[in-house]
Amino acid sequence: MITPEPMSKISIVCPKTYMERVIQKLYQLGMYHIEPHQKTDDLDIGKPLERSEKLAEILVKIRALLSLLDIEKSIRMQYTGKGEKDQYELGRKCRQIYDDTLALTDSIKTAGTQITLLTEKIRILDLLRKLQISKELLQDSKHLGRLIGELDGTTDIAPVKAAIHAVTAKHELITSKTEHKHLLALYAEKEKIAALRDALAPFGFIDIDLAPAFESRKKITEQLSELHAHLSKATTQRNAAQLNLNKIKREQVGFLVENERMLTEETKKAEVPLNFGETKKSFTIRGWIPTEQLVQVVDELKKTTNNSIHIIDEPLEEHDNIPIKFRHNILVKPYEFFLRLYELPNYREIDPSIMMFITFPLFFGFMLGDVGYGIVTLLLFLALRAKMPSARALLNIMIFSAIITIGFGFMFGEYFGFEHVSVETGEKLCSIGLCLPTHAVKMAHGVENVADFPRLISRVQGHVQIGKFKVLSVLVIGAIVGLIHLNLALLIGFFNILFEHGFMHAFLEKISWMVMEAGVAVLALSYGGTIALSPFAGFALLGMGIVMIYLGEGAKGLVEIPAIFSNILSYMRLGAVGLASVGLAVVVNENLAIPFFEKGGIFTVLAILILIIGHVINIALGVLGPFLHALRLHYVEFFSKFYQGGGVSYLPFGAREEEA
Numbered sequence: 001m002i003t004p005e006p007m008s009k010i011s012i013v014c015p016k017t018y019m020e021r022v023i024q025k026l027y028q029l030g031m032y033h034i035e036p037h038q039k040t041d042d043l044d045i046g047k048p049l050e051r052s053e054k055l056a057e058i059l060v061k062i063r064a065l066l067s068l069l070d071i072e073k074s075i076r077m078q079y080t081g082k083g084e085k086d087q088y089e090l091g092r093k094c095r096q097i098y099d100d101t102l103a104l105t106d107s108i109k110t111a112g113t114q115i116t117l118l119t120e121k122i123r124i125l126d127l128l129r130k131l132q133i134s135k136e137l138l139q140d141s142k143h144l145g146r147l148i149g150e151l152d153g154t155t156d157i158a159p160v161k162a163a164i165h166a167v168t169a170k171h172e173l174i175t176s177k178t179e180h181k182h183l184l185a186l187y188a189e190k191e192k193i194a195a196l197r198d199a200l201a202p203f204g205f206i207d208i209d210l211a212p213a214f215e216s217r218k219k220i221t222e223q224l225s226e227l228h229a230h231l232s233k234a235t236t237q238r239n240a241a242q243l244n245l246n247k248i249k250r251e252q253v254g255f256l257v258e259n260e261r262m263l264t265e266e267t268k269k270a271e272v273p274l275n276f277g278e279t280k281k282s283f284t285i286r287g288w289i290p291t292e293q294l295v296q297v298v299d300e301l302k303k304t305t306n307n308s309i310h311i312i313d314e315p316l317e318e319h320d321n322i323p324i325k326f327r328h329n330i331l332v333k334p335y336e337f338f339l340r341l342y343e344l345p346n347y348r349e350i351d352p353s354i355m356m357f358i359t360f361p362l363f364f365g366f367m368l369g370d371v372g373y374g375i376v377t378l379l380l381f382l383a384l385r386a387k388m389p390s391a392r393a394l395l396n397i398m399i400f401s402a403i404i405t406i407g408f409g410f411m412f413g414e415y416f417g418f419e420h421v422s423v424e425t426g427e428k429l430c431s432i433g434l435c436l437p438t439h440a441v442k443m444a445h446g447v448e449n450v451a452d453f454p455r456l457i458s459r460v461q462g463h464v465q466i467g468k469f470k471v472l473s474v475l476v477i478g479a480i481v482g483l484i485h486l487n488l489a490l491l492i493g494f495f496n497i498l499f500e501h502g503f504m505h506a507f508l509e510k511i512s513w514m515v516m517e518a519g520v521a522v523l524a525l526s527y528g529g530t531i532a533l534s535p536f537a538g539f540a541l542l543g544m545g546i547v548m549i550y551l552g553e554g555a556k557g558l559v560e561i562p563a564i565f566s567n568i569l570s571y572m573r574l575g576a577v578g579l580a581s582v583g584l585a586v587v588v589n590e591n592l593a594i595p596f597f598e599k600g601g602i603f604t605v606l607a608i609l610i611l612i613i614g615h616v617i618n619i620a621l622g623v624l625g626p627f628l629h630a631l632r633l634h635y636v637e638f639f640s641k642f643y644q645g646g647g648v649s650y651l652p653f654g655a656r657e658e659e660a
Contacts, residue, residue, distance in 0.1 A: 001327055001328060001329070001332065001351075001354055002350050002351055002354060003327075003350060003351060004324045004325055004326060004327065004345070004347055004351060004647075005290050005291075005292070005325040005326070005327050005650075006290070006291040006292075007288045007289070007290060007291060007322050007323065007325070007347070007650075008288065008289050008290075008291045008294045008313055009286070009287075009288060009313070009314040009315075009316060009320065009322075010032070010286075010287060010288070010289050010294070010297075010298075010311060010312065010313060010314070011284060011285070011286045011311070011312040011314055012284060012285045012286075012301070012309060012310070012311055012312075013282060013283075013284045013309070013310040013311075013312070014282060014283060014284075014305060014308065014309040014310070015281060015282050015308060016278070016281055016282060016283055018304070018305045018308060018309065019049075019273065019283055020049065021304050021305060022285075022301065022304065022305065022309070023049075023269050023272055023273070024269065024304075025300055025301060025304045026301075026653050026654060027265070027268070027269055027653060027654035028654060029293075029296075029297055029300060029654065030652050030653070030654035030655045031289055031290065031293045031296075031297055031652050032285075032287050032288070032289055032297065032652055032653050032654075033287050033288040033289070033323045033650050033651055033652050033653070034272065034275050034285060034286075034287040034653050035275070035286045035287050035288070036274075036275040037275055037276055037277040037284070037285075037286065039277075040277070042279070043277030043278065043279065043284060044277070044278055044279070045274065045276075045277065045278070046273035046274055046275070046276035046277065046278040046283055047273060047274070047278070048270055048271045048273055048274055049269070049270040049271075049273060051087070051266075051270055052267065052270035052271050054087065054091065055087075055263055055266050055267045055270055056267055057091075058087075058090060058091050058094050058259075058263060059260065059263040059264065059267055061094045061095070061098045062094060062256055062259055062260045062263065063260060064098065065094070065097060065098055065101055065252075065256055066256055066257070066260060068101050068102070068105055069101065069245070069248065069249040069252075069253070069256075070249075071249065071253055071256065071257065080258075082258065082262060083258045083259040083261065083262030083263070084255075084259055084262070090259060093255075094259075097248065097252055097255075097256075100244075100248060101245065101248055104241045104242075104244050104245045104248070105245065107237065107238070107241040108238055108241045108242055108245065111234045111235070111237045111238035111241065112238060114230070114234040115231060115234050115235060115238065118227055118230055118231040118234065119231065120212075121212040121215075121227055122224060122227050122228065122231065124208055124209060124210075124212050124213070125212055125213060125220050125223055125224050125227070126224065127150070127178075127181075127183055127208055128148075128208070128210075128213055128220055129220050129221060129224065130176045130178065130183055131148070131174055131176050131183050131185050132174070132176070133148075133174060133185055134219075135213055135214075135219065135220060137185075137187075138210050138213055138214075141190075142190075143189065143190055144187055144188075144189070144190060145187070145188055145189065145190035145191075145192065145193035146185065146186065146187050146188075146193075147184070147185075147186040147193060147196060147197060147200065147205070147207070148184070148185045148186075148207065148208050148210065149183075149184055149200075149205050149206050149207040149208050150181045150182065150183060150184070150205070150206050150208060151181065151182040151184060151200075151203050151204055151205055151206075152180075152181070152182070152203075152204045153177065153178070153179065153180040153181050153182060155182055155203050155204065157175060157182060159203070160182075160184075160200065160203050161173065163199040163200065163202075163203070164186065164196060164199060164200070166199065167188075167192055167195045167196050167199050168188050168189065168192045168195075168196070170188060170189060170192075171186060171187060171188035171192075171196075172186070172187040172188070173185070173186050173187075174186075184200075184205070186200075268653075268654075272653060287653075288322060288323050288650070290325055290650075294313070298311050320347075321346075321646075321647075321648055322346075322347035322647075322648075323347075323647075323648050323649060323650035323651070324344050324345065324346075324347060324647040324648065324649060324650055325650035326351065326353065328353055328354075331357065332353050332354050332357045333393070334392075334393040334394070334396040334397050335353045335354075335356045335357045335360070335397065336353055336393070337393040337394055337397065338353075338356055338360070338397075338631070338634070339351075339352070339353060340649075342635055342639070342645070343645035343646065343647070344645060344646075344647035344648065344649060345643065345644075345645060345647050346644055346645060346646050346647045347647060348496070348499065348500055349496045349642070349643070349644055350492050350495060350496055350642070352492070352634075352638075352639070352642075352643065355488070355492075355638075356634060359485065359634070359638075360397065360401065360630050360631075360634065361397070361400045361401040361403075361404040362404060363481075363574060363626070363629070363630035363633060364401040364404065364405065364626045364627060364630045365401055365402075365403075365404030365405040365406075365407060365408045366408055366477075366574050366575075366578065367573075367574055367577040367578045367581070367622075367625065367626035367629060367630070368405045368408070368578070368581065368622045368623070368626050369405060369408035369409055369411070369412045369414060369459065369578050369581075370405065370408075370409045370412070370414040370415065370416065370417065370581070370582075370585070370622075371406050371409030371410060371414065371415045371416075372409070372414075372415050372416035372417075372615075373405060373409070373416065373581075373615075373618075373619050373622055374402050374403070374404075374405035374406030374407075374408075374409050375402075375406060376619055377398070377401075377402040377405065377619065377622075377623060378399060378402035378403060378405075378406070381395050381398045381399045381402055382399060385399065398623075398627075410455075411455065411456045411457060412455055412456075412457060412458070412459050413452070413453040413454055413455025413456075413458070414453075414455075414459070414582065414585075415453060416585065416589070416611075416615055417582060417584075417585020417586055417588065417589050417615070417618070418453070418585075418589060419452070419453060419455070419458065419460070420436075420439075420441060420450035420451060420452045420453060421436070421450065421451050421453075422450060422451070423438055423449050423450065423451055425451065426438060426450075426451025427451075429451070436451035436452060436453060436454070437451070437452055437454075438450065438451050438452070439452050457473055457474070457477075459472075459474050459575070459578055459579060459582055460579070460582055460586075462474065464476045472575060472579070473575075474574070474575030474578060474579065475572045475575040475576065476575075477574070477575060478571045478572040478573065478574035478575040478576070479568055479569060479571055479572050481571050481574060482567065482568040482569070482570065482571025482572070482574075482633075482637070483517075483568050483571075485571065485633070485637070485638055486564070486567055486568060486637060486638070486641060487514060487517070488638075489637075489638045489639070489640075489641035489642050490510045490511075490513050490514060490641050490642070491510070492641075492642045493506075493509070493510045493641050493642030494506045494507070494509075494510035494511060496642055496644075497509055497510065505552070507548075507552075508548050508549075508551045508552030508553075509552035509553055509557075510552075510641075510642075511548070512545050512548030512549040512551075512552050512557075513545065513549065513564060514545075515541055515544055515545035515548060516541070516542055516544075516545025516546060516548075516549065516561070516564075517545070517564070518541050518545070519538050519539065519540070519541030519542030519543070519544070519545055520538070520542060521538075522535075522537055522538035522541055523535055523538030523539065523542065524538075526538055546558070546561070549561065567637045567640075570633065570636075570637055571633060571637070573629050573633075574629075574633075577625050577626060577629055580625070581618060581621070581622045581625070584614075584617075584618045584621070585614075585615070585618055587614075588610065588611065588614030588615060588618065589611070589614075592610045592614065593607045593608075593610045593611045593614070594607070596610065
C-alpha cells in the first residue's frame with residue numbers, strides 16, 4: 001500500500017497482418033499502458049488503420065447532432081447498447097439525420113429572426129396607431145419639424161409640457177399612454193426642434209424609428225393587419241419545425257448515444273497505431289503492464305496471434321518514467337485526490353497517501369474541534385456527497401474529517417463555542433439526566449459559577465509551564481506534533497534514498513537531521529535542569545549532526561538548518577487556528593447573543609438570528625481555514641523532507657474513462 005503496484009516493461013513485435021487482432025485484444029484486456037514511439041532510423045511512426053478517417057467523420061457528425069439536439073450527459077447514461085455494426089449503413093443514416101436536423105434548426109433560426117423583426121415593426125406601428133396620427137404627418141416638411149417618441153410611463157406629463165412651452169409656445173403636442181410608456185408627438189418650427197429635444201432629454205425621451213411606417217403605402221392599420229398575418233405564419237413555421245426536431249430527438253437519442261460511444265472506442269483503436277513503431281511488414285509497441293497481470297496478457301496475445309508474436313520483458317532502467325498504479329483500499333483511495341492535485345509520486349518513492357489518510361483528518365479535526373460544528377459539517381458534506389458524485393473523493397475525506405472534529409470537540413468540551421452554561425441551565429440539564437459539575441470561572445465581568453462541560457483539555461484556559469513561561473497547551477501540542485510529523489517525513493526520506501542510493505547516503509542525508517535535533521533537545525533539557533546530563537553531550541550531538549548534514553547534502557544542507565526549526569514551529573498553527581475559531585464563537589455567544597437573550601421578548605428573535613448568522617460565518621471560516629492549513633502542512637512542511645514527485649498516471653489502453 002505504501003508503494004505503487006510493480007510494473008513490467010514489455011515490448012511487442014508482431015507482423016502487420018495481426019495488427020488489428022492485437023489492438024482488439026489489448027483494448028479488451030485494458031491493462032497495457034502504451035508509450036508513444038519516437039521515430040528512429042529503423043522504425044517509422046505507425047499509421048492509423050484505414051477506417052479511422054471514415055470513423056472520425058461519422059463521429060464528428062454524431063457529436064454535432066448531440067449538441068444540436070441538446071442531449072445532456074445525464075440522458076446519455078441511460079443507454080447501454082453497442083451501436084450499429086454496419087459502418088456503411090451507420091454513415092448513411094447519420095448523414096440523413098444530420099441533414100434533416102440541420103434543415104430544421106435553420107428553419108427555426110430563420111423563423112425566429114423573422115418573428116423578432118415583425119414583432120418590433122408591429123410594436124412601432126402600434127405606437128403610431130395609438131397616437132392617432134396619419135402617415136402624412138410623419139413626413140418631413142420644409143418649415144415644420146417633429147419629434148415622435150416615448151417617455152417613461154411614470155413620468156409626470158405636466159412638467160414635460162412646461163418644458164416644451166418654455167422653448168416655444170407655437171407647437172402642437174399629441175400624447176397617449178400605454179401600460180409602461182407615454183407616447184409623444186410634438187410639432188413645431190423646424191429651427192426649434194434641437195432645443196425641444198434638449199428640453200425633453202431630462203425626461204428620458206427616446207425617438208421612435210419611423211422606418212417601418214414607410215415600408216408600404218398602405219395605412220398603418222392595414223400594415224398592422226398584414227404584419228400580424230406574417231407573424232402568425234412565421235410562428236406556425238417555427239413551432240412545426242420545433243415539433244419535428246423534438247420528434248427526431250425522441251426517436252434517435254438511443255441510436256446517437258450508443259453509436260457515439262461505439263465510434264469513440266473504435267476511433268481510439270483505429271488511431272492507436274500512431275503510437276507504434278513500424279517497418280514495412282511488422283510493428284512494435286512498448287509499454288507497461290502490472291507485473292501481476294503479465295502472464296495473463298502474454299498468454300492472451302499469443303493465442304490471438306497463433307504464437308506469431310514476440311514479447312520482450314525488458315529490464316527497468318534508471319531513466320524510465322514508470323506509470324503509477326496505486327494500491328489503496330476503499331478508505332485510503334480518496335486521499336489520492338491530494339496527490340493528483342499536487343503531483344504524483346514517482347515509481348521509486350514511498351506513496352504518502354496512507355500518511356495523509358491518518359494525519360489530514362487529525363489536523364483538520366484538531367483545528368476545528370467543536371461537537372456542534374462537527375455535526376453541522378458532517379451533515380453538509382453528506383448532503384453534498386449525494387448531490388455531487390464527481391466530488392465524492394474530496395467529500396469522503398471531509399466527512400471523515402468532520403467525524404474526527406466531533407471527537408476533538410468532546411475532548412475540548414466545546415459545543416458551538418460554548419464551554420459551559422449557567423448554573424440554572426445546568427440544573428435543567430441535570431433534570432434530564434445530564435448533570436454537569438459546577439466551577440467558579442473568571443469571566444470578563446468577574447468570577448461566576450457555571451456548569452462546565454467535561455473535557456480533557458481546555459483550548460483557551462489550558463497552559464503548560466515551560467521554564468518561567470506559561471504557554472497555551474494547544475500550541476505546545478502543535479509543536480510536538482510537528483516534531484513527530486517532520487521526523488516521520490525524514491524517516492520516509494531515509495527509506496526512499498536507501499532503496500535508491502544505499503545506506504550511507506540515506507544515513508548522512510536524513511538521519512543527520514535527527515542527530516542534530518537530539519543535540520538541541522539535550523542542550524535544552526540540560527540547561528533547563530530537566531535532565532542531569534552535561535551540556536557537552538548536547539554540543540557533541542549537535543556538532544555531529546551538522547557535520548553529517550554537510551557530508552550528506554553539502555553547503556545547501558547547512559543553509560537549510562534554520563528551516564527545520566521554522567517548520568516545527570509552523571505546526572503551532574494547529575492550535576492557533578483553533579483558538580481564532582473559539583474566539584469568534586465566544587464573541588458571537590457571550591458578547592452578542594446572550595445580552596439580547598437576557599433582555600427577553602422580541603430581542604430573543606434577534607439573539608437567535610445573531611447565533612445563526614455568526615455560527616454560519618464561523619463554520620465557513622472554520623472549514624476553509626483548517627482545510628488549507630492542514631493541506632499546507634503536508635505540501636510544504638511534510639513533503640519537503642522526502643517527496644520528489646514527477647510520476648505519470650497509469651492509463652491503460654482500453655480502460656474506461658472513469659477508471660482512467
